Amino acid sequence: MSETETSEAADGSEADRSAEERKIRRALKQIRREGWKVAIIYAVVDATFATLLTNLVATVLGGVPSLPARLPIPSVVRRVIRETAGMTLAEPTVSSAAVVGVAVGCLVFAVEVAWRVRRPLVEQFEAANPALRESLRTARDAVRADRHSRMARRLYESVLDDLKRSSSIGLLDLRRLVVTVGLITAVSIATVHLAVVDITLAGLGDTSESGVQTGGAESEYTGLQDGSSILGEPENVPEGSENLDATVDTSGSGSGQGADAESASAYEDSGFGGSDSIESQRAGFTERERLEDAELIREYNLRIRQNEETNDA
Amino acid sequence: MSEHTDIDQLQQRLGRVREEVGKRIIGQREVLERLLVCILADGNALLESNPGLGKTTMVRTVADVTDLDFSRVQNTPDLMPSDITGTEIIREAGGEREFVFERGPIFANVVLADEINRATPKTQAALLEAMQEKQVTAAGETYDLPRPFFVLATQNPIDQEGTYPLPEAQTDRFLLKLVLDYPSYEEERDIVNLYTGSGSGGAAPNVEKVLTREEIKEIQSLVREVPIADDVRDRAIRLVRATREAETVDFGASPRASMGLVVTAKARAFLQGRNHVSWEDIEAMAPPVLRHRILLDFRAEREGLTTDDVIDDLVDEV
Numbered sequence: 001m002s003e004t005e006t007s008e009a010a011d012g013s014e015a016d017r018s019a020e021e022r023k024i025r026r027a028l029k030q031i032r033r034e035g036w037k038v039a040i041i042y043a044v045v046d047a048t049f050a051t052l053l054t055n056l057v058a059t060v061l062g063g064v065p066s067l068p069a070r071l072p073i074p075s076v077v078r079r080v081i082r083e084t085a086g087m088t089l090a091e092p093t094v095s096s097a098a099v100v101g102v103a104v105g106c107l108v109f110a111v112e113v114a115w116r117v118r119r120p121l122v123e124q125f126e127a128a129n130p131a132l133r134e135s136l137r138t139a140r141d142a143v144r145a146d147r148h149s150r151m152a153r154r155l156y157e158s159v160l161d162d163l164k165r166s167s168s169i170g171l172l173d174l175r176r177l178v179v180t181v182g183l184i185t186a187v188s189i190a191t192v193h194l195a196v197v198d199i200t201l202a203g204l205g206d207t208s209e210s211g212v213q214t215g216g217a218e219s220e221y222t223g224l225q226d227g228s229s230i231l232g233e234p235e236n237v238p239e240g241s242e243n244l245d246a247t248v249d250t251s252g253s254g255s256g257q258g259a260d261a262e263s264a265s266a267y268e269d270s271g272f273g274g275s276d277s278i279e280s281q282r283a284g285f286t287e288r289e290r291l292e293d294a295e296l297i298r299e300y301n302l303r304i305r306q307n308e309e310t311n312d313a
Numbered sequence: 314m315s316e317h318t319d320i321d322q323l324q325q326r327l328g329r330v331r332e333e334v335g336k337r338i339i340g341q342r343e344v345l346e347r348l349l350v351c352i353l354a355d356g357n358a359l360l361e362s363n364p365g366l367g368k369t370t371m372v373r374t375v376a377d378v379t380d381l382d383f384s385r386v387q388n389t390p391d392l393m394p395s396d397i398t399g400t401e402i403i404r405e406a407g408g409e410r411e412f413v414f415e416r417g418p419i420f421a422n423v424v425l426a427d428e429i430n431r432a433t434p435k436t437q438a439a440l441l442e443a444m445q446e447k448q449v450t451a452a453g454e455t456y457d458l459p460r461p462f463f464v465l466a467t468q469n470p471i472d473q474e475g476t477y478p479l480p481e482a483q484t485d486r487f488l489l490k491l492v493l494d495y496p497s498y499e500e501e502r503d504i505v506n507l508y509t510g511s512g513s514g515g516a517a518p519n520v521e522k523v524l525t526r527e528e529i530k531e532i533q534s535l536v537r538e539v540p541i542a543d544d545v546r547d548r549a550i551r552l553v554r555a556t557r558e559a560e561t562v563d564f565g566a567s568p569r570a571s572m573g574l575v576v577t578a579k580a581r582a583f584l585q586g587r588n589h590v591s592w593e594d595i596e597a598m599a600p601p602v603l604r605h606r607i608l609l610d611f612r613a614e615r616e617g618l619t620t621d622d623v624i625d626d627l628v629d630e631v
Contacts, residue, residue, distance in 0.1 A: 158588050
């Protein structure tokens with residue numbers, strides 16, 4: 001073999017060595033990535049559960065102590081939402097229970113991710129794949145020590161083959177995940193149910209803080225409100241003692257057409273007349289489109305007449 | 314042919330070696346495995362057994378299937394060092410006389426030194442020095458011993474009268490100490506049938522040479538390359554160090570034991586067809602590597618503990 005061929009063979013051998021090492025390094029990187037994925041999956045599921053549970057508990061307790069029921073959304077956030085999503089929030093406040101829930105969820109996420117990645121991810125993979133544990137660990141140490149011996153290369157190939165047959169699914173405790181997802185579903189259903197029936201344990205036995213507005217200070221909130229807080233506590237109405245005769249005439253079409261044009265004024269003029277007979281009329285109205293049509297027809301008529309007068313002249 | 318295929322073939326041939334030796338040796342699989350480990354690790358073994366357990370047959374058979382030269386030295390109190398290493402003799406050739414070095418029985422690939430504790434310390438030292446240095450010096454000349462070179466020294470655990478027990482410093486030079494126990498009833502029955510049956514005529518069955526000495530040297534080189542994980546290596550070192558700190562041990566093992574433990578674990582891994590050392594290899598090799606390197610405390614002996622018991626405890630602890 002010539003010197004050039006020897007050199008080429010040596011270069012090829014070096015290339016093979018580096019290729020095997022690269023493969024092992026890539027495999028180890030992939031294993032670490034899988035470990036991160038698993039940590040994030042667990043953290044997301046647990047954080048979701050913590051968020052929903054906190055929100056549910058806070059709602060049931062009638063809010064978060066030392067926090068108002070609703071917290072304003074910072075204008076920066078509203079602007080970002082408007083600029084990015086093109087949406088304008090109808091309601092510039094958010095429930096304090098939801099805010100606390102999200103905060104707890106974020107905390108759980110961060111703590112769980114940190115806790116799960118504290119142990120080397122490759123070791124976690126080895127623990128999940130016991131058959132690979134010793135060979136993978138040895139290969140990892142051999143790569144770190146930059147070993148290129150024949151047996152080391154043989155080990156790298158063997159480990160790569162084994163890795164192809166292995167799976168990182170073992171890192172996931174599927175039963176635990178299913179249980180957590182089940183809990184999330186249950187808490188979600190409970191949250192929706194709570195929003196519909198509006199159960200609150202806050203202020204039980206304390207009417208002064210039951211949320212009934214007694215006039216005076218009015219909330220700035222203009223959205224949907226609790227009906228009982230507006231109408232007040234239900235009470236029994238006393239039965240009347242005076243008997244009145246009432247006659248109800250059914251007339252009027254309410255279509256807003258010409259013949260019923262007087263119906264609107266009749267409706268406004270009518271009313272309860274004490275002992276007089278009561279004339280019942282349907283509320284009159286004029287449809288906006290037809291008014292516009294009438295204006296258009298009138299304009300056309302005027303133009304036609306002008307044209308006829310011009311022609312006659 | 315790729316290098317991986319070569320390694321596969323060598324590992325397969327080692328399997329064949331065991332099969333071939335198994336034709337002559339019934340049972341004793343563990344001892345045979347450790348004997349091969351010792352050869353692959355390029356070490357020497359001290360074999361302790363009662364007479365008649367087939368140690369000579371085993372070593373001779375290993376030499377037969379591996380294409381290695383075999384010699385046997387029967388140690389006695391009147392054996393001189395030169396009887397083992399060789400001596401210069403005067404030889405006449407063409408009317409001229411010259412000193413010629415006549416090689417002793419140690420110039421073989423596999424040397425069985427029977428009852429080494431019956432030789433005088435001077436002879437023991439000569440043998441062990443040759444074993445350690447892999448060379449012999451006589452009349453100012455140094456002669457390399459053939460490679461691979463493997464000494465299996467035996468000693469009898471009973472009948473200690475008139476013997477010169479090997480000092481600890483000398484036993485430390487042996488990589489392994491193997492203990493050959495009596496075979497089971499079934500194995501002994503098979504041995505009797507094999508060597509007294511009409512078919513064999515009392516002769517040992519024929520074996521095939523399946524491994525050349527070049528291949529053994531190649532394997533010895535490969536064994537050193539077997540990767541070991543850092544944590545397994547560190548644990549092996551902790552195990553050896555634990556022998557120096559254990560209360561039941563009066564005199565612990567040396568760093569040579571750490572090296573021996575790791576290299577024999579590598580050899581065992583290779584013999585088993587693996588590409589890496591596992592903790593199982595360390596556990597398996599700990600007793601033969603350590604048992605002749607530690608001295609038990611008198612309290613441990615009083616309690617009836619053996620060195621193997623203490624080593625097992627230490628293996629569990631580290």
